[in-house]
Amino acid sequence: MIDLRRCGRGVVAVTVAMAMFPTTAAATEGSSAEAGASQSxxxxxxSDVAFVDDLPSLRFCYHTVPIEVVNTGSPDPETTIRGEVESRTTLRSNGKNYSLLQFHFHTTSEHRLDGEVFPMEMHLVHQAEDGEQLVVGIWIEAGDHNRDLAPIFADLPADETEKLTIRRFDLDKLIPDDDDTYRYQGSLTTPPFTEGVQWIVFDEPLExxxxxxxxxxxxxxxxxxxxPQPLNDRQVLSDVDDDA
Ligand SMILES: [Zn+2]
Structure with missing residues (x-):
């Protein structure tokens, strides 16, 4: 079976044009400290998620790339460890290409699942040419040693003055095998909490x-x-199998 999520040679691009996620134009201006009604x-x-069998496909055209790992100012709770991606690597969704800008980590998780908090969460931040942002969230649970993330976590930059350069980092390995996701429209989770961000949270955690x-x-x-912020009148969509 052809894995349409991957961007390997010979795999034909399949574009599913759906109006499920009307693509808002550029993200809402977010300089105001006043948060809106669609926050993350x-x-x-x-129990509140709408099951949708045919969500727009995701194709990760991720590559092995050089990354720079920085500490943006720990222990300040609005900072993180961030992997900066300089060469072009993209995610294609709903007929649109989103370039991966950076990925970073939170502890504990920011998203919860039926109230459950995971030890960590990774965010892969993408941006389309029109400015629309798409963030892929992946929960991290305690389990096996993660060899793919080991180059980062074995040598975390201790403070803002340190920087770690990794010449070959395989981004594709960060994406879980199971492609079931939860999707909703939200915001950045750090100031200025800009809205208009498309969120895609994988159901399968990394270990x-x-x-x-x-x-x-x-x-x-x-x-x-x-x-966690109030859902208000938003709807979370998902293709996670409901075996209830
Ligand atoms: Zn984040």
Whole structure:
């Protein structure tokens, strides 16, 4: 079976044009400290999620790229460890290309699932040419040592003065095998909390060892998360199999 999520040679692009997510133009101006009604993160309540069998496909055209890993100012809770991606690598969704700008980490998780909090969450921040932002969120749970993330977590920059350069980092390995997701329209989770952000949260978490998780938590002893925000009149869509 052809994996349409990947961008390998010979895989024909399939564009599913759906009006499910009307693409807002450029993200809403967000310089105001006043947060709007479509904020992130949220507690995803599965009883309120609308099951949609054919959500727009996701094609990760991720590559092995050089990254620069920076500490944006721990232990400040609005900072993080960020992997900056300079060469072009994209996610295609709903007929649109989104370039991956950076990925970063939170502890604990920002999104919750039926109230459950995970030890960490990774955010892959993308932007389309028209300015629309799309963030892929992936929960991280304690489990096996994560070899793919090890180059980062074995040598986390301790403060803003340190920088870690990784010449070959395989971004594709960061995406879970199971492509079931939750999707909704939200915002950045750090100031200025800009809205108009398309959120795609994977149902399947990644695993990292407790040692890896603790190495991150040591930099952010009080965490670096925003509290869940009210859903208001938004609808979370999902293609996660409901076996109830
Ligand atoms: Zn984030």
């Amino acid at each position: 993160p949220i507690d995803i309540r599965t 990292m060892s407790l040692e890896q998780i603790l190495s991150f938590q040591a930099l952010f002893p009080d965490g670096n998360v925003r509290e």
